Amino acid sequence: MHILGVCNGQVHGNSEILLKAALTEAISIDPSITTSRIHAPSLIIPRNPAPLKGAMDVSLGTNKGQMSGSNTAESKVEPDDRQAALNAILDADAIIVSSATYSHQPPGFLKVLLDRIGGPYLDAGFVHNALVKQRAGDPLFANFTYDPRLLKPRVLGFMMTGGSTTPDQFSMALLEKNFMDAGSVLLDVNVMERARLLARNTVSQLGKGFDDAVYLGPEEAGACPYCHLTTIELFHDGANGVGCMTCGARGKLVVVKQKAGADGGGDDSPRILPEWEADSEWSCITLRGKIKHAEEILSWGSRESGKMAGVQEEKEKWVRTEVPLVSLPSTSRS
Ligand SMILES: Cc1cc2nc3c(=O)[nH]c(=O)nc-3n(C[C@H](O)[C@H](O)[C@H](O)COP(=O)(O)O)c2cc1C
Structure with a gap:
């Protein structure tokens, strides 16, 4: 090995x-x-x-x-x-x-x-x-x-x-x-x-x-079960939806009764923590998430390529549009 x-x-x-x-x-x-x-x-x-x-x-x-x-x-x-x-x-x-x-x-x-x-x-x-x-x-x-x-x-x-x-x-x-x-x-x-x-x-x-490997690092309460980090995005979807900022897994905020000190502090009062989806199709870490994303790219790519001819002329106009580049030692020619 x-x-x-x-x-x-x-x-x-x-x-x-x-x-x-x-x-x-x-x-x-x-x-x-x-x-x-x-x-x-x-x-x-x-x-x-x-x-x-x-x-x-x-x-x-x-x-x-x-x-x-x-x-x-x-x-x-x-x-x-x-x-x-x-x-x-x-x-x-x-x-x-x-x-x-x-x-x-x-x-x-x-x-x-x-x-x-x-x-x-x-x-x-x-x-x-x-x-x-x-x-x-x-x-x-x-x-x-x-x-x-x-x-x-x-x-x-x-x-x-x-x-x-x-x-x-x-x-x-x-x-x-x-x-x-x-x-x-x-x-x-x-x-x-x-x-x-x-x-x-x-x-x-x-x-x-x-599927068999086990994560053995530190884990905080409410951490994403796939990447094990705790940075979340609020979806504002009216259903308390959240996403993992790091790997994309989805979940929702729920009220939990957590035993005091279970993650190093706090009392017995209810707490708000993410509840994460199982076998996420959104996390870029799960095979399911990877497969879903690969499928999406393929179908989206072929839909887009069919329309590209329609903007070709306009695209060439933008390529020809000059905005001066900052002069750099790496790009200047003698
Ligand atoms: C450009 C730069 C940005 C840094 N930004 C952060 C930072 O955002 N947060 C932090 O905790 N440390 C920051 N540090 C400190 C380094 O992460 C820290 O010194 C680290 O131990 C360096 O590791 P190294 O010796 O392997 O390069 C920064 C250091 C540099 C040079």
Whole structure:
């Protein structure tokens, strides 16, 4: 089994130290485990690239823009780390992400990578749909092929550090907080132990598929049962509907009688907490949610592509409309 570590903070910083603590712990539990790591901020991803060769097209040819990119002549000579990073992710049996917090969230370096190799280019829900349709003899999917590593069981462990002590500053983070200086996690033995615990939890779930793997991290009352976070969106639908801001699961606010102290505080008075739907078709984490979304993209994409000819002339007008670009060293030609 191989565990890939992904560090999303500064070189030699807190997240790197915690990641190394987790990966070395994993090997100490089971010496047959191998590890490697990627430093997300160091990856080189070309500007406006076309998707990787062989990337999946979930629009089945209806969304030309998504599959073409607008790579410039000069960016073609830039190194491109995407394929190697993708292979590392697909080959791994588990991934442990260790991230800093920037502006309340994981720094965007990781998101840039995932946006360039993931999303519609790496969609397990689409593969499931395509295989069902292929078996049913749908000619659209007769020649469909996919990378089998996409459906391999893969466990994820995720930890974050942040500099702040107050939750307003890490609203989207599952984290160990109050660590500002690079290396300051070493001032707290508990946080180093927390990283090791995350590794033990991850190792205990190795090889398990989505339905069998168990979430072993901390859980607050009312947390989304899929992503285990507590940031919610109010739907204003007249029925107390709420959505999980992180993964999209839906539920509603209900009054519950919770035993005092069940989640660390409060008295016996009734409380308002989300009640979440089972086997969510909205969460991007459940297979059901992934399949629903893949179906939606396909039907919506083909409806849209049928209408595009009607706006082609207008689109070309907008392409020709000049608004001066800020002059940048990377785009100026000598
Ligand atoms: C650009 C920037 C933005 C930051 N924003 C936040 C923030 O919103 N909330 C927070 O708790 N810490 C924030 N921090 C602090 C870092 O998350 C913290 O120092 C962390 O331990 C850095 O991890 P690293 O050493 O792995 O890079 C920010 C740091 C930087 C450099």
